[in-house]
Amino acid sequence: MKFTTNSIKSCAARIGLLTEFERIPNSTFETPLVLVYTKGGCVPHLTKDVFKMVTSSPQMLSVSLSSTYLMQETMKDCNINFANFVGMKEYINFLTIHDPASTTPSGFREPKIIPLWTRCGKYAMTVDKYMDIIETFKPDMYVALCDGDTNIDSSRKRISKSVESSMTFFEQCFIKHSSSEALKSSEMLGAIEGGYDKDARTVSINYLKTKPLIGYVIDGLHNNGPRVKDIPSKQIKDIVEHTINLLPTEKLKVSMGCWNPLTVLELVELGVDIFDTSYPYIITENLEALTFLCDRDDCNNIGHVISFTEGRYADDFSPICSHCECLTCKNHTKAYLHHLCNVKELLGKVLLMIHNLHQYLEFFKIIRENIKRDTLDDYKKKINLKFKQNNVIQAEEFTYTKDTKPISL
Amino acid sequence: MLQQGKSPLLFEIFYECKTTKARVGRMALVHHHVDTPVFMPVGTQGTLKGLLPQQLEQLDCQIILGNTYHLGTRPGINILEKAGGLHKFMNWKRALLTDSGGFQMVSLLELAKITEDGVKFKSPYNESDCMLTPEHSIQIQNIIGADIMMQLDDVVKTTITGPRVEEAMYRTIRWLDRCLKAHQRLNEQSIFPIVQGGLDSKLRSECANQLIKREVNGYAVGGLSGGESKNDFWKMVHLTTNILPKNKPRYLMGVGFATDLIICSALGIDMFDCVFPTRTARFGCALVRTGQLNLRQIQYRKDMRPIDESCECSTCKIHTRAYLHHIVTVETVACHLLSVHNIAFQMKLMKDIRQSIQEQRFPEFIQQYMLHLFPNKEYPSWIVDALETVNVTLL
Numbered sequence: 053m054k055f056t057t058n059s060i061k062s063c064a065a066r067i068g069l070l071t072e073f074e075r076i077p078n079s080t081f082e083t084p085l086v087l088v089y090t091k092g093g094c095v096p097h098l099t100k101d102v103f104k105m106v107t108s109s110p111q112m113l114s115v116s117l118s119s120t121y122l123m124q125e126t127m128k129d130c131n132i133n134f135a136n137f138v139g140m141k142e143y144i145n146f147l148t149i150h151d152p153a154s155t156t157p158s159g160f161r162e163p164k165i166i167p168l169w170t171r172c173g174k175y176a177m178t179v180d181k182y183m184d185i186i187e188t189f190k191p192d193m194y195v196a197l198c199d200g201d202t203n204i205d206s207s208r209k210r211i212s213k214s215v216e217s218s219m220t221f222f223e224q225c226f227i228k229h230s231s232s233e234a235l236k237s238s239e240m241l242g243a244i245e246g247g248y249d250k251d252a253r254t255v256s257i258n259y260l261k262t263k264p265l266i267g268y269v270i271d272g273l274h275n276n277g278p279r280v281k282d283i284p285s286k287q288i289k290d291i292v293e294h295t296i297n298l299l300p301t302e303k304l305k306v307s308m309g310c311w312n313p314l315t316v317l318e319l320v321e322l323g324v325d326i327f328d329t330s331y332p333y334i335i336t337e338n339l340e341a342l343t344f345l346c347d348r349d350d351c352n353n354i355g356h357v358i359s360f361t362e363g364r365y366a367d368d369f370s371p372i373c374s375h376c377e378c379l380t381c382k383n384h385t386k387a388y389l390h391h392l393c394n395v396k397e398l399l400g401k402v403l404l405m406i407h408n409l410h411q412y413l414e415f416f417k418i419i420r421e422n423i424k425r426d427t428l429d430d431y432k433k434k435i436n437l438k439f440k441q442n443n444v445i446q447a448e449e450f451t452y453t454k455d456t457k458p459i460s461l
Numbered sequence: 462m463l464q465q466g467k468s469p470l471l472f473e474i475f476y477e478c479k480t481t482k483a484r485v486g487r488m489a490l491v492h493h494h495v496d497t498p499v500f501m502p503v504g505t506q507g508t509l510k511g512l513l514p515q516q517l518e519q520l521d522c523q524i525i526l527g528n529t530y531h532l533g534t535r536p537g538i539n540i541l542e543k544a545g546g547l548h549k550f551m552n553w554k555r556a557l558l559t560d561s562g563g564f565q566m567v568s569l570l571e572l573a574k575i576t577e578d579g580v581k582f583k584s585p586y587n588e589s590d591c592m593l594t595p596e597h598s599i600q601i602q603n604i605i606g607a608d609i610m611m612q613l614d615d616v617v618k619t620t621i622t623g624p625r626v627e628e629a630m631y632r633t634i635r636w637l638d639r640c641l642k643a644h645q646r647l648n649e650q651s652i653f654p655i656v657q658g659g660l661d662s663k664l665r666s667e668c669a670n671q672l673i674k675r676e677v678n679g680y681a682v683g684g685l686s687g688g689e690s691k692n693d694f695w696k697m698v699h700l701t702t703n704i705l706p707k708n709k710p711r712y713l714m715g716v717g718f719a720t721d722l723i724i725c726s727a728l729g730i731d732m733f734d735c736v737f738p739t740r741t742a743r744f745g746c747a748l749v750r751t752g753q754l755n756l757r758q759i760q761y762r763k764d765m766r767p768i769d770e771s772c773e774c775s776t777c778k779i780h781t782r783a784y785l786h787h788i789v790t791v792e793t794v795a796c797h798l799l800s801v802h803n804i805a806f807q808m809k810l811m812k813d814i815r816q817s818i819q820e821q822r823f824p825e826f827i828q829q830y831m832l833h834l835f836p837n838k839e840y841p842s843w844i845v846d847a848l849e850t851v852n853v854t855l856l
Contacts, residue, residue, distance in 0.1 A: 093784065094794040099801065101775045102513065123787045126763050130783065139779040171791065366536065367543055383514070383552045387544060391507065391536040398511030398793055 053192070053239045055266055055304045057083070057325075062301050063293055065321045065423045070112075070304075073144055074237030075135070075192055079110050083304075083325035084423070086416045087114035087146055088409070089153060089333050093123070093138030096333050097398075097405040100139060105379050106406050107413060112144040114308070114328040115191065116151040121170045124185050133190035146326075147191035148269075149177075149198070152308045153330040155277030158201055161213075166197055166221070179224040187234040193266075195241050196225040200271035202247035204287060211247040214272060215256045218245045226263065241306065243271040250294045257298045267304025270295055270324070278334045280309040285318035296323045310334045313344055313356070313415060314439055317432045320419055327416075332408035336401055339393045342411040344438045345418070346373040356438050360386075360393040360400070378410035379403075469608065470651040470678035472710050478823045481851035482702060482729035485818045488679075488710055490608040491649050492548060493555035495523045497710060497731040498814055500717060500807045501558060502739060506531050507551045510739040511797045512804075514553050520774075520804050521812075523555055524608070526734050529562035530569070533601050534586075546606030557607035558734070560714075561598045561640075564616050575615055577632065595639035599652070603645050611681060611714075612640040614655040619689040626659035630668045633657045637675060653712060655683035656701050660693040669704035679710040682730070686715040691843040695724060699850055702729035719748070719810055720834070723827055724844065726814050727851045738807050742799035745789035748806040750833055754782070756799075761786040774805035824853045832856050 053073050059066030068083035088095055088103075088111045095103045095113075115134065127137050135141040149168065150156045160167045166177040182197045198218040202211050222242055229240045242260040246253035260268060273288055274280045296305060307324045310331040319327070335342055335357060344356035351373050358365070358372065371381040372389070380389075380403040392400030422428040474486040488495040502509055502517075503526045509517060517525065527547055532538075536550070544550035547557060566573045566580050573582040579594035595613040602610040613636050615629035637654045644652055654672045658664030672680060682701050685694055698713060705711050710731040716722070717735020725733070738748060745757040747768040754761070754768060767777040768785070776785075776798040788795040817826035827848065831840060832855070840855050848855060 092788045092792045092794075094788065094792055097511075097793050097797075099775070099794055099797045100779055101516070101519075102797075105513075105515070123784075126783050126787070130763055130765055132765070137781075138784055139781075367540055369544060379513070379515075385544075385550075387536070387540060388507070388550055388552070391540070391550075395506045395531075395535050397506055397508045398796065399508040399513070401793065402511055402513065402797070 053266060055083075055302075055325075057302060059301060059323070062299075063296050063322050065428050066323055066325070067420060067423050068304070068325050073192055076110075076142070076144060079144055081110070081112055081144075082420055084320050084416060084419055085112065085326050086412060087112050087326060087328040088143075089114050089329040090140075091116070091119045091151065091153070091333075093120060093134070093140065095405070095409070097336070097401045098409075102402065102406070106409055110143070112146060112192075113140060114152070114330075115145050115147045115189075117147060117149050117185065118151045118154075118156075118169050119171075120189075121168060121175060121185070122172060124188050128188045133188070135190075135192075144192045147186070147189055147194040148308055149195060150200075150276050152276050152280075152328055153278070153310060153333050155279065156201070156275045158203075158275055161199075161201070164217075164220075166199060179221055179228070183225060183228040183232070186229075186238070187232060190234060191238055193239045193241060195243050195269050195271075196229075197221040198243035198245060198271055200243060200245060201275065202245065202272040203274050204248055206247045208249065208252075211245075211249045211252045211272075214247065215245045215252050218243055218256065219259050222260065222263075239266050241265060241267050241269050241304070243269045244295055244299070245272040246295075247272050248291050250291065253291065253295050254298060257295065261298070261300055265303065267306060267325070268299060269306040269308065271308075273307075274309055276309060278310065278337075281312045281331060281334060283311070283315060285315040288315065289318060289322070292319060292322050292324070312439075313435060314432075316415075317419070317428070317435060320423075321428065321432070329409060329412050332412040333405070336404045336408050339400070339404065340408075341372045341389070341404055342408050343373060344435060345411055345414060346375070347434070348373070348375050350374060358386075360390050360404070363390075365390040366394075372407055376407065376410070378407045380407040380410075467648065468651075468678065469647070469649050470710075472679065472708065474708070476819045476821075478727070478818045479821060480824045481727040481827075481853060483726045483814075483818050483823055483851075484729065484731070485815045486710070486731065490524070490556045492557065492608055493523050495556055495732075496815060498722070498726045498811055499524065499732050500722060500811050501526050501732060501734040502804055502807070503528070503734055503736045504551075505736075506535070507547060510742070510800050511793060512800055514551070516801065517553075517804075518555070520801065521808050522804065524558060525553065525555075527557055527559045527605060527607060528565060529559045529598065529601055529605065530565035532559075532605060533562060538601050538604050542604050546604065548606060556609070557605075558609040559602050559605050559607040559611065561611045561613040562593055562601065563598065563613045566593060567616055575632075577635075579613065595636040596643040599640050599643040600645075603650065606646070606650065608650060609679070610644075610650055610652050612637045612652055612654050614657055614683055616657070616684060617659065619660060619684055619687040619693075621659065622661075626661060627664055630658045630664050634668065634671045637672065641675065641677070651678035653677065653679045653681045655681045655714070656705075657684045658697075659684060660689055660697060662696070662700055665697055665700055666704060669701050673704065673706055677709070679712065680705050681712040681714055683714045685713070686721075691841070692846070695728065695843055695847040698725055698728045698730065699847070717807070719750075720831075720844065722807075722810060723814060723830060724847050726818075727823070727827060727848065727853065738803035739800050742803045743796050745785075745795070745799065747785075747799050748803045750830075752834075756782060756785045756789045758786075768802055769806075772802065772805060772809070774802050776802040776805075827853050828856045
């Protein structure tokens with residue numbers, strides 16, 4: 053596998069190219085890239101034939117060990133790798149430890165062990181166990197075992213512990229990886245830890261930057277799950293800027309988690325190359341449809357999402373967005389989606405996932421186009437407005453209820 | 462009744478089995494044609510358990526069911542009327558059939574009471590008194606706009622005996638006449654009367670004989686498949702199809718197990734419906750010729766075969782039993798994958814039935830199927846008896 057980028061400046065939006073995958077040699081991906089989030093080996097709510105209706109292009113899948121760990125014994129005994137076992141062999145996969153869409157419980161720390169949370173409880177992951185599993189999965193890309201249990205509130209002690217143990221984990225994983233015959237076609241990435249502490253980040257980076265790696269995962273900024281979407285970009289800007297400044301420019305940078313689109317844009321501007329689609333999944337689980345790309349007046353989509361728990365869509369026979377090219381918008385109305393959500397029919401989430409995933413893949417296409425045209429800054433302002441308008445409307449309603457004059461816009 | 466224009470249902474029989482009462486035909490409906498004998502999957506609330514209309518078309522479904530009671534409650538007739546009917550609301554371009562709403566009301570609502578006027582019940586939402594009359598049922602079904610509608614019938618439990626069965630049977634006939642009178646879209650929709658009469662041959666015959674005097678496009682056999690013995694069940698079907706006119710489609714309500722589909726096709730039934738294939742999918746069960754596989758069971762954990770090697774569905778082409786075992790009842794996708802397979806299974810069975818009738822080898826098809834199902838030839842007696850009446854002797 054190879055990553056190339058023409059960027060020479062650190063901390064700038066850039067276009068890159070991922071090529072020469074061992075398993076699927078003719079696959080290429082342009083960055084900034086969004087990995088398609090999977091759970092239990094499938095795109096949530098979408099069977100493979102429906103997923104192919106959403107996108108016929110090659111995609112890279114994000115796979116979490118926590119949602120697939122229970123399959124490893126079968127895979128090992130039947131001598132089949134992950135891509136083949138779940139029937140997704142034509143897609144490149146990237147294996148992470150935790151599920152970006154569900155909150156990783158904090159704590160439960162023991163020496164030399166990372167707790168892995170599955171639906172059947174906690175499993176203690178040692179380096180040996182982890183690398184055994186990796187050899188069974190044979191992912192195209194994966195992250196070295198790491199302790200990313202830090203967030204904005206973490207203590208110095210916790211942060212330094214996470215940096216320290218992650219370095220030890222990496223050292224051992226790297227030895228195993230380098231000598232593994234089974235992992236010859238797999239790329240291992242290193243995880244940069246250090247929470248929101250610049251000194252700790254520096255220690256982590258200084259250790260990893262000399263290693264022969266294709267790239268890094270900027271870890272330890274959050275504990276995954278839906279609340280990541282509420283993290284404002286100003287919270288992470290400084291620490292990510294510091295991190296990327298110290299990392300080699302030409303290397304791949306990955307940031308997992310359901311960041312909201314504004315934060316994604318901020319991270320893209322700082323030079324992050326890879327994200328995942330856990331955000332549209334979280335939005336789908338909330339029975340919401342993404343509308344932040346819609347800029348047509350006739351759709352009347354003022355905010356960044358619309359929620360089908362709201363009764364006002366019950367008799368709205370227009371699509372979510374009349375200019376959206378997704379299967380849902382081409383075939384179904386908001387009234388039908390409202391009905392399906394209201395009666396808790398499975399098709400509701402299927403149709404929302406189709407739309408939200410389509411929108412998010414489009415979002416990344418637009419990001420790449422804007423980088424190429426050098427107009428990302430303008431685009432960011434435009435998207436910003438979509439989120440701001442939501443806030444203005446809320447403020448307006450608030451002032452009305454207080455029986456005062458609305459704020460003039 | 463003066464009908465203008467084209468009939469909303471034209472039924473043509475192409476082949477008749479020379480041994481049994483089975484036939485192969487085609488119903489031309491307003492929205493789509495339907496090859497019979499047909500199995501109709503049930504899409505209760507304007508959707509078929511997580512499947513897209515495109516997937517149903519790929520599975521070769523020509524007609525699906527909607528439930529009037531559910532649809533009338535949510536989204537409600539106002540929304541359906543504004544949408545221009547259920548076809549447009551759910552974007553299903555092929556044929557639809559709706560039930561009358563009566564059966565669900567009686568089975569779902571404890572407080573439902575049947576009077577001559579209609580079914581009286583308390584709204585599950587605001588406790589107010591409501592009444593579903595035959596007129597009201599047809600009015601709702603006219604709004605929903607399905608190609609085939611069912612009359613409101615007086616349903617009694619199949620296990621009940623005595624004067625109540627007789628009362629329900631005669632009331633069903635009276636309600637049919639009210640339904641036919643209330644029907645407003647004669648060129649687009651057909652009402653099917655429902656033969657009732659419990660497990661009493663005399664009452665069944667009387668009901669069927671009364672109903673065939675009405676001018677309708679097809680008939681349903683109701684009140685069966687509700688816990689009665691298989692022996693009673695097949696005899697009622699056999700007796701009813703003997704009375705119903707040959708040139709109209711016959712619909713056996715609520716029947717969908719593979720064995721029943723084969724035997725009742727042999728007894729002259731053309732249409733079937735059942736929630737079973739999609740319901741069992743939700744519980745992790747996959748249909749196969751020998752019954753069903755419960756994929757939750759530990760024995761499938763390392764089973765790298767597809768559900769059925771010979772099945773052409775997308776689930777069997779892509780996934781193994783072992784993978785499905787790991788995601789059933791965890792991921793919604795597992796439910797969708799099993800629904801696809803189970804519907805494909807039903808569709809293939811009906812196609813095999815049609816093809817063997819067409820090629821005049823239906824009796825052999827039945828023999829082989831049953832032998833496969835009961836390899837030690839310990840056939841249940843009802844199967845032997847039912848098939849004997851249509852001149853098929855098992856191997």
